[in-house]
Amino acid sequence: MQLTRRPATEHDLAAICAFAPSAQELFFFYPKASHPLTPQQLQAAIDQRSDSTVVELDGQVVAFANFYRWETGGSCAIGNVIVAPGARGRGVARYLIEQMIAIAFTRHQAGEVTVSCFNQNLAGLLLYPKLGFTAYGIEERQDKSGQRVALIHLRLPRRLAE
Secondary structure: OOEEEEEOOHHHHHHHHOOOOOHHHHHHHOOOOOOOOOHHHHHHHHHOOEEEEEEEEOOEEEEEEEEEEEOOOOEEEEEEEEEOHHHOOOOHHHHHHHHHHHHHHHOOOOOEEEEEEEOOOHHHHHHHHHOOOEEEEEEEEEOOOOOEEEEEEEEEEHHHHO
């Protein structure tokens, strides 16, 4: 299994859109988007963000993430995290988040990396602490059906990642 990372391109958009087959998965990945996700919606997010990155597994795009906040010497916030359904449970998400952490600390000289995860996203909630992230806040939100959900904010200070 060969994992590599590279910047996302326009040619990747259709594949990434297919990673969120349900409205709930799309909500975890990109809460403001409408299901089904279109390349135009995804491009609009990319245009407002930094370091949009894909992971390839044996040459196929299988994961995507970017930063919705990036401050040189400050904080980088990872967003739009998603892994293709067929690649889940194989270490792809761990690799993706490790790559985003490396970009934050090297390219942006960030003092910390943050990520936010909805309470129903069990895979994310189990992964982030394994990578050193700790919760620092919980925010009440509403999902697309108007149900109350919790958005859990996690951080990884640079000193703990080194």
